[in-house]
Amino acid sequence: ETGVTQTPRHLVMGMTNKKSLKCEQHLGHNAMYWYKQSAKKPLELMFVYSLEERVENNSVPSRFSPECPNSSHLFLHLHTLQPEDSALYLCASSQDYARGDPKNIQYFGAGTRLSVL
Amino acid sequence: QQQVKQSPQSLIVQKGGISIINCAYENTAFDYFPWYQQFPGKGPALLIAIRPDVSEKKEGRFTISFNKSAKQFSLHIMDSQPGDSATYFCAASPNHRDEFDRGSTLGRLYFGRGTQLTVWP
Numbered sequence: 196e197t198g199v200t201q202t203p204r205h206l207v208m209g210m211t212n213k214k215s216l217k218c219e220q221h222l223g224h225n226a227m228y229w230y231k232q233s234a235k236k237p238l239e240l241m242f243v244y245s246l247e248e249r250v251e252n253n254s255v256p257s258r259f260s261p262e263c264p265n266s267s268h269l270f271l272h273l274h275t276l277q278p279e280d281s282a283l284y285l286c287a288s289s290q291d292y293a294r295g296d297p298k299n300i301q302y303f304g305a306g307t308r309l310s311v312l
Numbered sequence: 313q314q315q316v317k318q319s320p321q322s323l324i325v326q327k328g329g330i331s332i333i334n335c336a337y338e339n340t341a342f343d344y345f346p347w348y349q350q351f352p353g354k355g356p357a358l359l360i361a362i363r364p365d366v367s368e369k370k371e372g373r374f375t376i377s378f379n380k381s382a383k384q385f386s387l388h389i390m391d392s393q394p395g396d397s398a399t400y401f402c403a404a405s406p407n408h409r410d411e412f413d414r415g416s417t418l419g420r421l422y423f424g425r426g427t428q429l430t431v432w433p
Contacts, residue, residue, distance in 0.1 A: 197357065235321070237314065238356070238401065238423040251420075270342065285355050292419060301347075303355030 198222040201286050201304035208276065209312050216271040216307045218286030226292035227269040228301065229261060232283040244269060245292035276311045283308050315339055316404050325431050333427045338383060341432025344406035346421070347387050349368040349375065350399045359400070360387070374400035392431045399426045 199220045208214050220227065228271040229241040243251035258280075260272040269286055287301040318335045325331045335345075346361035362369045362385065363377040369376045375388040389396055402424040 197355065199355070228363075235425060237316070237425050238421075240420060287355070299419070300358050303357065305353060305355050 197302045197304065199286055199288055199302050199304035201284075203235070203307055204305065205308045205310075207310045207312065208273070210276060210278075212276075213274040215273065216284055216286075218269040218271075218304055218311075220267055220269075220286075220288040220302070222288060222290075222302060224288040224290050225266055226289045227263060227266075228287040228289075229269065229271055230285040230287065230303075232285055232306065238285070242271075243292060244264050248279075250292060273309075276309075278311050281309055281311045314425075315342075315422040316402060316424045318402050318427060320427060321425065322418070322428045325389075325429065327394060327431055327433050329391065329392050329431075331392045331396070331429055331431070332386055332401055333402070333429070334384065334386045335404075335424050336382075336384045337404050337422075339404070339406060340383070341406035342422075343407050344405040345378065345385050346403050346405075348401040348423075349376075350426075351403065352398075352415045356401055360368070369372065389429075392429075394431045394433050397429055397431050399428050401426045 202217045226245045228243050231239045233240055240253055241255045242261045247263050258275050262270040283306040285306045286304045289299050289301045291299055316337050343364055347359045348356035349359040350356040360371050360374050360376055362378050364380050373390045378385045404422045405421050416417050
């Protein structure tokens with residue numbers, strides 16, 4: 196157990212549905228991340244929050260909407276997704292963001308496997 | 313533009329053998345090189361990491377070899393075991409500004425595509 200919990204573990208949704216992914220970390224970290232993991236592709240960083248402020252948005256389509264209500268929780272709201280959005284969505288957290296400190300390790304949750312029909 | 317190139321895509325090794333996974337990069341601003349291990353149904357977990365001030369780092373059966381001039385680094389798994397079967401990702405992170413920086417972001421991890429390792433018993 197890494198201390199980062201993601202729910203649900205699996206999600207199937209139609210292109211017109213609205214759903215949300217949830218991430219919770221119990222590590223007292225200040226930074227949280229959303230990644231997309233597709234087969235045979237590098238992990239793609241989507242969003243970064245540091246101290247509840249969004250600090251990175253890497254050209255992610257607006258059908259993905261993140262929310263960070265506090266430093267322990269991170270959500271990814273989904274609406275009108277496309278089949279190519281099917282992937283494993285990973286949440287991670289680290290003590291701080293963008294510091295050249297080898298102790299600033301990112302801890303990943305187990306992910307949500309999303310299928311868009 | 314892929315910042316970190318990883319090979320091979322898949323690797324099959326017999327129990328007791330040596331598994332070798334290679335990564336290469338271009339951005340000289342990268343100065344932190346971790347390896348992550350991911351088992352099916354789990355998220356990636358940090359396995360071992362190296363800074364460019366050393367050429368090798370060993371932790372148990374896992375060794376990172378680093379060649380700064382060639383801008384390459386590799387993971388060696390000695391005495392490979394079936395329990396080592398997983399997907400391995402190399403990554404690199406820039407933690408200082410460099411005149412050769414190619415649009416990287418300080419502190420961000422840039423991952424390779426991953427290597428699926430299977431160790432036969």
